[in-house]
Amino acid sequence: MIDNRKDKKVSMNRQPLSNSPFFAMRKNNVKWPTIRKAYMDDNNVENLKNYVTSKGRSIVFLDGQYLTKLNRYAGKAPEERAVFWEFMVKEKDIKGGLFLLCWLGNFHNGCIFHASPQFPQVQCWYEALGYEQANNIFEKHAFKIYKEVVNIVHNGQPIIDNEVKDFISTGDNLLRFS
Numbered sequence: 524m525i526d527n528r529k530d531k532k533v534s535m536n537r538q539p540l541s542n543s544p545f546f547a548m549r550k551n552n553v554k555w556p557t558i559r560k561a562y563m564d565d566n567n568v569e570n571l572k573n574y575v576t577s578k579g580r581s582i583v584f585l586d587g588q589y590l591t592k593l594n595r596y597a598g599k600a601p602e603e604r605a606v607f608w609e610f611m612v613k614e615k616d617i618k619g620g621l622f623l624l625c626w627l628g629n630f631h632n633g634c635i636f637h638a639s640p641q642f643p644q645v646q647c648w649y650e651a652l653g654y655e656q657a658n659n660i661f662e663k664h665a666f667k668i669y670k671e672v673v674n675i676v677h678n679g680q681p682i683i684d685n686e687v688k689d690f691i692s693t694g695d696n697l698l699r700f701s
Contacts, residue, residue: 545662559633559684561676575608583609597631604629612664638665666694
């Protein structure tokens, strides 16, 4: 594998994730697709909370506000709704769970999603399973959470954004054949 970072002056945040089953399709757009034109409201946040806290998946769910500079481009106030949760995922034949830290925030153009494995707990997974297998487990479960979040913030209506549709369709195909 060639490490392009040594030969090109490209932002670290724009390096292609060619080894990532879910993000390779996004080339150098290495972030979760923005959930455009779908926003959190009281009803879907309650549905999200129920999803997150059911079956012992989460012991943390925070609902509040954050300040974003993204709204300045649309001339809107910087305060927006955001939720944060800790989500335990399990993998068949592996004892224990991995906690993913998830954040969802509104902004003028929709919702932004982030997910990350809890550190230093993920280090145990890297040491026991190897970096690649542990990351594949993390990505698979983070994708499942993202897909559910997209459905919840769309309030059962069809997904509006083609980029999100394509990402979910590709991810579903990866899950089907794994």
